[in-house]
Amino acid sequence: xxxxxxxxxxxxxxxxxxxxxxxxxxxxxxxxxxxxxxxxxxxxxxxxxxxxxxxxxxxxxxxxxxxxxxxxxxxxxxxxxxxxxxxxxxxxxxxxxxxx
Numbered sequence: 001x002x003x004x005x006x007x008x009x010x011x012x013x014x015x016x017x018x019x020x021x022x023x024x025x026x027x028x029x030x031x032x033x034x035x036x037x038x039x040x041x042x043x044x045x046x047x048x049x050x051x052x053x054x055x056x057x058x059x060x061x062x063x064x065x066x067x068x069x070x071x072x073x074x075x076x077x078x079x080x081x082x083x084x085x086x087x088x089x090x091x092x093x094x095x096x097x098x099x100x
Contacts, residue, residue: 031080031087039076045069
């Protein structure tokens with residue numbers, strides 16, 4: 001969704017915002033709810049059953065599922081903020097023992 005302009009509902013960065021899309025419609029957008037949806041997608045990818053395929057197609061499916069999980073899990077671990085119409089996702093990629 002292209003988000004050219006925003007109006008804050010609250011000064012709290014984790015709250016939903018009213019945004020105007022490139023179609024001119026005002027919609028509510030909560031960056032933390034988006035991050036939660038990505039966590040749920042990552043869990044769904046892990047539970048996704050393998051289709052009845054074999055050989056090269058099976059390997060491709062497994063590789064794609066691994067990529068999907070990694071992408072969804074990384075965004076699911078993000079800290080999101082929406083400031084002046086700019087969505088920022090902070091993702092700490094350091095090893096767990098190196099995080100503050």
